Amino acid sequence: QSALTQPASVSGSPGQSITISCTGTSSDVGGYNYVSWYQQHPGKAPKLMIYDVSNRPPGVSNRFSGSKSGNTASLTISGLQAEDEADYYCSSKRSSTTPHVVFGGGTKLTVL
Amino acid sequence: QVQLVESGGGVVQPERSLRLSCAASGFSFNDYAMNWVRQAPGKGLEWVAVISYDGTNNYHADSVKGRFTISRDNSKNTLYLQMNSLRAEDTALYYCARGSDQGSSGWTALDYWGQGTLVTVSS
Numbered sequence: 001q002s003a004l005t006q007p008a009s010v011s012g013s014p015g016q017s018i019t020i021s022c023t024g025t026s027s028d029v030g031g032y033n034y035v036s037w038y039q040q041h042p043g044k045a046p047k048l049m050i051y052d053v054s055n056r057p058p059g060v061s062n063r064f065s066g067s068k069s070g071n072t073a074s075l076t077i078s079g080l081q082a083e084d085e086a087d088y089y090c091s092s093k094r095s096s097t098t099p100h101v102v103f104g105g106g107t108k109l110t111v112l
Numbered sequence: 113q114v115q116l117v118e119s120g121g122g123v124v125q126p127e128r129s130l131r132l133s134c135a136a137s138g139f140s141f142n143d144y145a146m147n148w149v150r151q152a153p154g155k156g157l158e159w160v161a162v163i164s165y166d167g168t169n170n171y172h173a174d175s176v177k178g179r180f181t182i183s184r185d186n187s188k189n190t191l192y193l194q195m196n197s198l199r200a201e202d203t204a205l206y207y208c209a210r211g212s213d214q215g216s217s218g219w220t221a222l223d224y225w226g227q228g229t230l231v232t233v234s235s
Contacts, residue, residue, distance in 0.1 A: 048223045
């Protein structure tokens with residue numbers, strides 16, 4: 001099963017905004033509002049940042065926001081900070097013979 | 113606070129078996145679906161399997177179907193992953209992760225993760 005498509009890397013300067021895209025199909029991203037985003041620092045476990053396309057769990061900064069249009073979801077980080085430098089993964093439920101979750105390939109965010 | 117602690121990883125030869133465990137604490141384990149997710153060295157995340165809160169339903173990724181089995185013991189607050197017929201491509205850090213009870217995504221949004229246990233398949 002192929003992963004969702006994310007850019008390999010993005011970068012931005014402190015204070016700027018960046019957007020990471022996540023492209024799937026009508027069987028996953030486009031078919032459900034079950035898109036999540038995770039942040040992973042080196043050597044650490046992933047952390048849930050966004051669920052249901054655009055909802056933030058308690059404790060996640062409102063600098064992180066999510067959206068979706070058609071088969072593409074997006075994560076936007078505003079007011080970039082050095083601590084935002086990490087890998088970011090999107091995920092979605094995928095329809096199949098049985099329910100599945102599919103992840104994106106990951107995007108390395110560099111804060112310049 | 114929510115804690116998930118994986119164990120059982122190690123070095124194993126191809127075609128052998130291994131059972132991973134995940135001890136949960138700090139929440140009502142029998143109220144939540146649980147997942148296994150793996151990450152090969154230097155690679156991205158790959159969902160492996162999910163089991164419902166009561167253990168009556170479970171689903172596995174196509175890459176492990178027929179070889180891996182997810183299970184749980186709610187009396188012990190423990191999640192398991194039985195891995196048979198292991199292959200080199202199963203080498204990865206295996207995380208257990210709790211399915212969220214927030215919003216519509218349910219078990220597909222993973223709100224707490226353990227630190228992982230490393231499985232290396234090599235002769």
